[in-house]
Amino acid sequence: MNNIKIKTVDLSKWYGKIIGLNSFNLEISSGITGLVGPNGSGKSTFFKLAIGSLKPKTGQILVLDQNPWMNQKLLSNIGFCPDYDNLSDEATGKEFLDLVGGLHGLKGTSLKTRINEVSEIVGMKDELYRKIGGYSKGMRQRIKIAGSILHNPKLLLLDEPLSGADPNVRKSLINLIKSLNENLGHDIIVSSHVLYEIERMTSKIALIYKGRAIASGEISDIRNLIDEHPHNIIIVGSKIEELAKKLLEKKYTISVGFQDDRKKIKVQVSKPDEFFDNITELITELNCEIEQMYSLDDNLEAVFNYLVER
């Protein structure tokens, strides 16, 4: 069985002079995949091409091995939760889910049962008969997610599901998304411009920038990529000037810069592994008292920044 859920080959889409996606090449397999990129990088365009609401200008996109453009049948296998608010304030949550279910051919008892199930999953059972206009941001996101899983799709596309939600709601939505994969078996592609949120959901990411897929794979693989390139490390402590001098003698050091009353240095190194192997020895030799040492490139945000600036 083919494990690839979405495959794009030289996919491009532009609106007038604005480029949405530009020779976009990506393969997404099962599980949860995080699509990461800043606002305007092309994440939403990618989703709209995947659900067939946009037609590619050039290249190809295959979703579950099918071309999504003018292929409404494919949508019975896809659940989509957009980044924008597509809910009608006048309707109740139940009416919204009735519509979604009806549009997927569900009716009668099976629809009622399914609405109960999904409202339970997303924690909205007690709010179903309230007007959507009175929902909080988190509740709106939940009812949108309920709509996207109502027909039990194979593939779930969640475009910025955490945007605008407060920290508590974010946390519960992250748990919900993880459980949709772990407990209910949905393959999920979730986008965000906040890297640490994605990191909490999955270790598999694709980075998008200016309409291009700049890297994809396991976070650890992407970290290996960055390890081959300059690394920035902050060291705070006493006798830091002597340490700086010693570091400058090393081949792996590209530059050393002082910060904050000369108690803090920023070291840029070409080979982080050698640096970390060596630094303990240097500190002992110089009898430095190190208060803090941390890499600026240790989190996903830095990986992303490095890769997009490459």
Add this chain to the structure above:
Amino acid sequence: MSEITNNITKILALIKYSTRKILFKKRIIIAFLILLTVIAVMGYAGAQDTDRLTTGSDLLGMLVVWFFMPAISMIYGCSVIRDEIEDKSITQVITSPINKIYAYLSYYISLTICLCLMNIVIITLGFISFFAQKGIDGQAISIYTTFLGLVILGVFVYSSLFLLTSVVFKRPIYFGLFFVFIWEGSIGTIPGSIQKFSINFYLRSIGSEQLEYIIINQATDIPTSLIIILSSIVIMIILGSIIFNRKEFP
């Protein structure tokens, strides 16, 4: 068979949702205001010393069939799909496995159901407020049924036109205003062959064959008018559904 049932379920779900949305939006106030205007004008005219059948027929024609019905069809027809595109609630429809041609038909059916309801209420209460004072007999009923038929036929044809414009234009209301108030309202009523390019002309032609009170120059016969109107409806629905099916939703 299950495929057909499945499609019917999807169509009915969309018709139900869209119909409710049309009827319960604040825009319905416009229909109420039109209703009150028609009742007030016809009620006042009914209290005056006028010729019962001529005046009643003129008022129903001028107020409802030639003016308010196209106007209200334009207001709703131009907005039913366009509003959903603008507020993005159309996402639910375009991301569902319903054939977009069926989705377009569902919108058309909802629109005509709602407009027929509104116009039937308006023409019926308008008729009652005038003829109840003057006396309702067989001739009055004949006037009522003729105009009722024209209104329903008008709703079907104007809905198909304005629904089409709502998927073609980003601001369909401008076209709608031009069409209803300039094209249909003036050019469509002036003598000469130019009027044959208006919907109004064919509705009036049908009406004039039924009622002596509807006067029109160069009227076409009922079968020709019906063929032109019905084929216009079919063409505009097919065109609209093809455009909707191929439309991108950025």
